[in-house]
Amino acid sequence: MADDVxxxxxxxxxxAWTADGERLDALAAELVTPDFVIHQARSDGASAEQVRGPAALTKLIRESCSLFRDVSTVIEVGPIxxxxxxxxxxxFHGRYVGGMPGATAEPGTEVRFAGTDILRSSGDRFAEYWVVSEGLSLMAQLGVGQG
Structure with missing residues (x-):
């Protein structure tokens, strides 16, 4: 069981974090439950729990990755x-493409930041997700608040 997880x-x-289009939709449907919920602090104040299921995962990934190209993700510790x-x-590693409000970084700027995930399994899928990332580091690399 642990090996499957x-x-x-x-x-x-x-x-999933490097997929797009239909491939991302298919992976999300395979990986998470219909009531999957993401517990995440958001800078816009919105409740991350408003969108559930595979749509929540695809929304998170699409919103996050829309600002970057050449995205790669690497596991540094675990999974445990x-x-x-x-x-x-x-x-996370990627190149900024532009579009973040307040960012002064030029498109093409290389960014790297890290985070920690905790996911709860239910059967053969994930049902809940808690994420903590180095958002302040990312904002500094993009020049948000420095202009």
């Missing part, structure tokens, strides 16, 4: 499985 997490981080929970430390 680790493999599912690897697919989530290494494949304890019961129905899996945790891992990851690193």
């Amino acid at each position: 680790k493999a599912r997490y690897r697919r989530y981080l290494e494949q 499985v304890d019961g129905d929970l899996v945790a891992a430390r990851w690193r």
